Amino acid sequence: MMKYFLRTLKRLSPAPLVHAHCDGPCGVYDPAQARVSAEAVVSMTKKITELERPKSDAAEDWANYHNTLSRYISIKEEESENTKHHLLVLWTDYFKPEHLEQFPDLHGLFWKAAKAASACKHEVSSHHAEELLSFVEQVHKIFWQTKDREVEWVLANKK
Amino acid sequence: MGPGEQKIERADFGFSVREALLWALRKRQRFSIAGLSMEPLLSAGEDVLIRPYSAGERPHAGDVVVLKHPAKELHLIKIIHRISAEEIELRGFNAEHSTDSRDFGNVDEAKLLGRLTVILG
Numbered sequence: 001m002m003k004y005f006l007r008t009l010k011r012l013s014p015a016p017l018v019h020a021h022c023d024g025p026c027g028v029y030d031p032a033q034a035r036v037s038a039e040a041v042v043s044m045t046k047k048i049t050e051l052e053r054p055k056s057d058a059a060e061d062w063a064n065y066h067n068t069l070s071r072y073i074s075i076k077e078e079e080s081e082n083t084k085h086h087l088l089v090l091w092t093d094y095f096k097p098e099h100l101e102q103f104p105d106l107h108g109l110f111w112k113a114a115k116a117a118s119a120c121k122h123e124v125s126s127h128h129a130e131e132l133l134s135f136v137e138q139v140h141k142i143f144w145q146t147k148d149r150e151v152e153w154v155l156a157n158k159k
Numbered sequence: 160m161g162p163g164e165q166k167i168e169r170a171d172f173g174f175s176v177r178e179a180l181l182w183a184l185r186k187r188q189r190f191s192i193a194g195l196s197m198e199p200l201l202s203a204g205e206d207v208l209i210r211p212y213s214a215g216e217r218p219h220a221g222d223v224v225v226l227k228h229p230a231k232e233l234h235l236i237k238i239i240h241r242i243s244a245e246e247i248e249l250r251g252f253n254a255e256h257s258t259d260s261r262d263f264g265n266v267d268e269a270k271l272l273g274r275l276t277v278i279l280g
Contacts, residue, residue, distance in 0.1 A: 002174070006206065006279055010191070015206050018190035018225050018234045020197035020251060096261050
């Protein structure tokens, strides 16, 4: 009876909204997004450095070489930016001041990770790519500690 | 005292004849919940009744309150985490997924419209 009354009331006269507000309305965060992008940066950096130059002078071979190289560079660029983006979302939207009390180096870690992501765009550097991935791993560890959960750090790409 | 130290349950906000009467006499205001920050106490789509604070009455930590957003044209529902003579610190019940005083700062008492009395469902 009460349910029927309430349902009818809601339909005929909806109440004004009051927001149990959250800026990230889905509330779903996971450093795995940053990890996948950072892994792609490592992979593309490796592919760029290992790409063999054509042995012949044939124009088509060289065109293919440049095409492949450009694609690798473009993906490295894009995934570096994606890593940075996913990290910044965690930094600004997920982490709260109480997390900073628990992990005082949090700001420094994100700053270094964002710098490494930029370096991966500017350069072809396995060192910076691996460094970026290791920063993401540190974020992963802190993130899951804040949720009191043990989540293993697993890479999609076997080394 | 804040929501972390004080247990707040749905059972604290049951419907009663008294509340129904006060609602009919327009002493209660009905609102509909949107958003996730008060889960699992309050879910999106549920209606609630709010009682305005009486003159001279002071809010307490642990009160579930409706307030005007300090910067936007909307009403929020949050819990009073801490209260002092000058300002009120608010949290969502689901603090992990809440935009509250940690983001927009503390608010003053004049922003409060009233406190939750009934979860209609």
